[in-house]
Amino acid sequence: KQEVTQIPAALSVPEGENLVLNCSFTDSAIYNLQWFRQDPGKGLTSLLLIQSSQREQTSGRLNASLDKSSGRSTLYIAASQPGDSATYLCAGDTGRRALTFGSGTRLQVQP
Amino acid sequence: KAGVTQTPRYLIKTRGQQVTLSCSPISGHRSVSWYQQTPGQGLQFLFEYFSETQRNKGNFPGRFSGRQFSNSRSEMNVSTLELGDSALYLCASRRGSTEAFFGQGTRLTVV
Numbered sequence: 168k169q170e171v172t173q174i175p176a177a178l179s180v181p182e183g184e185n186l187v188l189n190c191s192f193t194d195s196a197i198y199n200l201q202w203f204r205q206d207p208g209k210g211l212t213s214l215l216l217i218q219s220s221q222r223e224q225t226s227g228r229l230n231a232s233l234d235k236s237s238g239r240s241t242l243y244i245a246a247s248q249p250g251d252s253a254t255y256l257c258a259g260d261t262g263r264r265a266l267t268f269g270s271g272t273r274l275q276v277q278p
Numbered sequence: 279k280a281g282v283t284q285t286p287r288y289l290i291k292t293r294g295q296q297v298t299l300s301c302s303p304i305s306g307h308r309s310v311s312w313y314q315q316t317p318g319q320g321l322q323f324l325f326e327y328f329s330e331t332q333r334n335k336g337n338f339p340g341r342f343s344g345r346q347f348s349n350s351r352s353e354m355n356v357s358t359l360e361l362g363d364s365a366l367y368l369c370a371s372r373r374g375s376t377e378a379f380f381g382q383g384t385r386l387t388v389v
Contacts, residue, residue, distance in 0.1 A: 198375060210284075210368055211380040256321070258378075264309065264334045266370075266378060268321040 169194040171259050173269035181277050184247050188272045190240040190257035198262035200240050202231050205254045205271070214255075215242070247276045280304065282371050282381035290387045296357040299384045303350050303371030310352040311378070312344060315366040324367075327352055356386075364388045 170193045180186055190200070199218045203211040215224045217233040217240065224231050230243040240257055254273045258266040283302040291297050303310050312324040323336040327346035344354040350371075356363055364387050370378040 201378060203380070208366075208385070210282075210382040211370075213377055213379055216377040258321075260375065260378075262375060264326045264328075264375070265311065265323040265336065266313075266321075267323070268313075270320045 169197070169259050169261050169267040171257060171267050171269040173255075173257060173272050175272060176270065177273040177275075179275045179277060180247055182247060182249060184276075185243070185245050186247055186274075188242040188244070188255050188257075188274070190242070190269055192238050192240070192259045192267075194259070194261055195235050195238055196261055197233075197235060198260045200231075200233050201258050201260070201266070202229075202240075202242050203256045203258065205256060207254075211256065244274075247274075249276045249278045252276050282369055282379050284367075284369050284381035284384050286384060287382065288385045288387075290389060291359050292389055293359055293361060295359050296355060297359060297386060298353055298355045299367055299369075299386075301352045301354075301369030301371075301381060303352070303369075304373075304379055307371035307373050307379075308350050309372040309374070310346055310350060311370045311372070312352070312354050313368045313370065314338075315368060315383070316364075321368070324354065359388045361388050 201216045202214040215231040228245040254271045256271045258268045309328045311326040326334045346352045366383045368383045370380045
Protein backbone atom coordinates (compact mmCIF):
# COMPACT_ATOMS: atom_id res chain seq x y z
CA LYS A 168 0.00 0.00 0.00
CA GLN A 169 1.40 3.37 -1.04
CA GLU A 170 2.11 5.82 1.76
CA VAL A 171 3.15 9.41 1.13
CA THR A 172 4.85 11.65 3.68
CA GLN A 173 5.56 15.36 3.44
CA ILE A 174 8.12 17.23 5.47
CA PRO A 175 7.96 19.81 6.92
CA ALA A 176 4.30 20.13 7.90
CA ALA A 177 4.61 23.91 8.02
CA LEU A 178 7.17 26.42 6.83
CA SER A 179 7.47 30.18 7.19
CA VAL A 180 10.03 32.08 5.10
CA PRO A 181 10.74 35.71 4.22
CA GLU A 182 9.87 36.90 0.76
CA GLY A 183 12.56 36.24 -1.85
CA GLU A 184 13.91 33.08 -0.31
CA ASN A 185 14.38 29.87 -2.31
CA LEU A 186 12.83 26.85 -0.65
CA VAL A 187 12.45 23.09 -1.00
CA LEU A 188 9.45 21.00 -0.05
CA ASN A 189 9.94 17.29 0.44
CA CYS A 190 7.75 14.32 -0.40
CA SER A 191 8.59 10.67 0.21
CA PHE A 192 6.68 7.56 -0.88
CA THR A 193 6.95 3.91 0.01
CA ASP A 194 6.04 2.18 -3.26
CA SER A 195 8.75 2.64 -5.89
CA ALA A 196 6.38 1.27 -8.53
CA ILE A 197 5.00 4.74 -8.85
CA TYR A 198 3.46 5.62 -12.19
CA ASN A 199 3.63 9.36 -11.79
CA LEU A 200 3.81 12.01 -9.09
CA GLN A 201 1.87 15.22 -9.07
CA TRP A 202 2.28 18.39 -7.02
CA PHE A 203 -0.71 20.52 -6.12
CA ARG A 204 -1.39 23.78 -4.41
CA GLN A 205 -4.44 24.35 -2.21
CA ASP A 206 -5.63 27.71 -0.93
CA PRO A 207 -7.82 27.72 2.21
CA GLY A 208 -11.28 26.30 1.53
CA LYS A 209 -10.57 25.84 -2.14
CA GLY A 210 -9.92 22.96 -4.50
CA LEU A 211 -6.54 21.70 -5.69
CA THR A 212 -4.57 23.44 -8.41
CA SER A 213 -2.20 21.21 -10.35
CA LEU A 214 1.36 22.57 -10.40
CA LEU A 215 3.51 19.87 -11.95
CA LEU A 216 3.19 16.27 -13.07
CA ILE A 217 6.29 14.08 -13.25
CA GLN A 218 5.88 10.80 -15.08
CA SER A 219 7.90 7.77 -14.00
CA SER A 220 10.22 8.04 -17.01
CA GLN A 221 11.10 11.64 -16.14
CA ARG A 222 13.47 12.99 -13.51
CA GLU A 223 12.16 16.52 -13.28
CA GLN A 224 9.70 19.10 -14.54
CA THR A 225 9.84 22.87 -14.53
CA SER A 226 7.18 25.54 -14.69
CA GLY A 227 8.20 29.14 -14.14
CA ARG A 228 9.69 29.45 -10.65
CA LEU A 229 8.80 25.87 -9.80
CA ASN A 230 10.93 22.79 -10.32
CA ALA A 231 9.97 19.30 -9.22
CA SER A 232 12.20 16.26 -9.21
CA LEU A 233 11.47 12.57 -8.84
CA ASP A 234 13.86 9.88 -7.63
CA LYS A 235 12.03 6.55 -7.68
CA SER A 236 14.97 4.57 -6.32
CA SER A 237 15.05 6.59 -3.12
CA GLY A 238 11.29 7.15 -2.98
CA ARG A 239 11.60 10.91 -2.95
CA SER A 240 10.31 13.95 -4.77
CA THR A 241 11.14 17.58 -4.10
CA LEU A 242 9.42 20.81 -5.12
CA TYR A 243 11.77 23.75 -5.44
CA ILE A 244 10.28 27.25 -5.35
CA ALA A 245 12.59 30.05 -6.42
CA ALA A 246 12.34 33.62 -5.22
CA SER A 247 9.26 33.02 -3.07
CA GLN A 248 6.47 35.61 -3.02
CA PRO A 249 3.61 36.24 -0.55
CA GLY A 250 1.23 34.93 -3.22
CA ASP A 251 2.93 31.53 -2.92
CA SER A 252 1.43 31.15 0.56
CA ALA A 253 -0.74 28.02 0.46
CA THR A 254 -0.69 24.33 1.31
CA TYR A 255 1.35 22.22 -1.08
CA LEU A 256 0.39 18.58 -1.58
CA CYS A 257 2.13 15.79 -3.40
CA ALA A 258 0.27 12.75 -4.68
CA GLY A 259 1.53 9.44 -6.01
CA ASP A 260 -0.21 7.38 -8.63
CA THR A 261 0.66 3.67 -8.83
CA GLY A 262 -1.47 3.21 -11.93
CA ARG A 263 -4.52 2.03 -10.02
CA ARG A 264 -6.41 5.16 -10.91
CA ALA A 265 -6.28 6.52 -7.37
CA LEU A 266 -3.98 9.22 -6.08
CA THR A 267 -2.42 8.78 -2.65
CA PHE A 268 -1.83 12.14 -1.03
CA GLY A 269 0.61 13.35 1.55
CA SER A 270 -0.67 15.48 4.41
CA GLY A 271 0.76 18.63 2.88
CA THR A 272 3.18 21.41 3.74
CA ARG A 273 1.60 24.69 4.81
CA LEU A 274 3.77 27.48 3.44
CA GLN A 275 3.67 31.09 4.58
CA VAL A 276 5.80 33.67 2.81
CA GLN A 277 6.27 36.81 4.87
CA PRO A 278 6.39 40.13 2.99
CA LYS B 279 -11.55 25.58 -21.79
CA ALA B 280 -13.83 25.06 -18.82
CA GLY B 281 -12.41 23.34 -15.77
CA VAL B 282 -13.98 20.75 -13.51
CA THR B 283 -17.28 22.02 -12.16
CA GLN B 284 -18.75 20.82 -8.89
CA THR B 285 -22.20 21.67 -7.60
CA PRO B 286 -23.35 22.73 -5.15
CA ARG B 287 -20.45 24.53 -3.50
CA TYR B 288 -21.93 24.34 -0.03
CA LEU B 289 -24.46 22.07 1.63
CA ILE B 290 -25.87 21.77 5.13
CA LYS B 291 -27.70 18.55 5.94
CA THR B 292 -29.12 16.89 9.01
CA ARG B 293 -27.95 13.54 10.36
CA GLY B 294 -29.81 10.69 8.74
CA GLN B 295 -30.53 12.53 5.51
CA GLN B 296 -28.97 11.72 2.18
CA VAL B 297 -27.13 13.98 -0.23
CA THR B 298 -26.14 13.98 -3.89
CA LEU B 299 -23.14 15.87 -5.22
CA SER B 300 -22.44 16.54 -8.88
CA CYS B 301 -19.28 16.82 -10.94
CA SER B 302 -18.85 17.84 -14.57
CA PRO B 303 -15.40 16.93 -15.88
CA ILE B 304 -13.27 18.78 -18.40
CA SER B 305 -14.53 18.17 -21.91
CA GLY B 306 -12.92 15.02 -23.33
CA HIS B 307 -11.98 13.61 -19.94
CA ARG B 308 -13.65 10.28 -19.33
CA SER B 309 -12.14 9.42 -15.94
CA VAL B 310 -13.74 10.99 -12.88
CA SER B 311 -12.55 10.39 -9.33
CA TRP B 312 -13.93 11.50 -5.99
CA TYR B 313 -11.99 12.35 -2.83
CA GLN B 314 -12.94 13.28 0.71
CA GLN B 315 -10.83 15.85 2.57
CA THR B 316 -11.04 16.24 6.33
CA PRO B 317 -8.66 17.92 8.80
CA GLY B 318 -8.01 14.62 10.56
CA GLN B 319 -7.64 12.21 7.65
CA GLY B 320 -6.47 14.47 4.87
CA LEU B 321 -7.38 13.57 1.29
CA GLN B 322 -8.77 10.08 0.84
CA PHE B 323 -9.83 8.34 -2.36
CA LEU B 324 -13.50 7.39 -2.63
CA PHE B 325 -13.95 5.92 -6.12
CA GLU B 326 -13.12 6.31 -9.78
CA TYR B 327 -15.36 6.00 -12.83
CA PHE B 328 -14.58 5.55 -16.48
CA SER B 329 -17.15 5.10 -19.24
CA GLU B 330 -19.93 4.69 -16.69
CA THR B 331 -18.08 1.88 -14.86
CA GLN B 332 -16.59 2.03 -11.40
CA ARG B 333 -13.00 0.85 -11.79
CA ASN B 334 -11.66 1.38 -8.30
CA LYS B 335 -13.08 2.02 -4.86
CA GLY B 336 -11.52 3.28 -1.67
CA ASN B 337 -12.09 2.08 1.85
CA PHE B 338 -15.41 3.75 2.61
CA PRO B 339 -18.69 2.25 3.82
CA GLY B 340 -21.46 1.32 1.41
CA ARG B 341 -23.32 4.51 2.33
CA PHE B 342 -21.02 6.20 -0.17
CA SER B 343 -21.91 5.47 -3.76
CA GLY B 344 -21.52 7.04 -7.14
CA ARG B 345 -22.34 6.81 -10.78
CA GLN B 346 -21.27 8.22 -14.09
CA PHE B 347 -23.43 9.16 -17.02
CA SER B 348 -22.80 8.73 -20.73
CA ASN B 349 -21.62 12.36 -20.99
CA SER B 350 -18.98 11.60 -18.29
CA ARG B 351 -20.70 13.72 -15.66
CA SER B 352 -20.64 12.02 -12.29
CA GLU B 353 -22.63 12.09 -9.11
CA MET B 354 -21.84 10.78 -5.68
CA ASN B 355 -24.42 9.98 -3.06
CA VAL B 356 -24.09 9.64 0.67
CA SER B 357 -27.01 8.06 2.50
CA THR B 358 -27.83 8.13 6.21
CA LEU B 359 -25.49 11.02 6.86
CA GLU B 360 -23.33 11.03 9.98
CA LEU B 361 -21.59 13.96 11.64
CA GLY B 362 -18.25 12.48 10.55
CA ASP B 363 -19.25 12.86 6.90
CA SER B 364 -18.73 16.60 7.19
CA ALA B 365 -15.89 17.30 4.77
CA LEU B 366 -14.79 18.91 1.55
CA TYR B 367 -15.63 16.55 -1.31
CA LEU B 368 -13.41 16.96 -4.34
CA CYS B 369 -13.83 15.65 -7.83
CA ALA B 370 -11.01 15.17 -10.33
CA SER B 371 -11.01 14.46 -14.03
CA ARG B 372 -8.27 12.98 -16.16
CA ARG B 373 -7.63 11.94 -19.73
CA GLY B 374 -6.12 8.47 -19.33
CA SER B 375 -3.46 8.31 -16.61
CA THR B 376 -2.22 11.83 -17.12
CA GLU B 377 -2.52 14.98 -15.04
CA ALA B 378 -5.49 15.13 -12.68
CA PHE B 379 -7.51 18.35 -12.54
CA PHE B 380 -9.67 19.10 -9.54
CA GLY B 381 -12.82 21.10 -9.06
CA GLN B 382 -13.40 23.65 -6.29
CA GLY B 383 -15.14 21.08 -4.16
CA THR B 384 -18.42 20.80 -2.29
CA ARG B 385 -18.31 21.69 1.40
CA LEU B 386 -20.74 19.39 3.22
CA THR B 387 -21.70 20.14 6.78
CA VAL B 388 -23.78 17.59 8.68
CA VAL B 389 -25.57 18.91 11.77
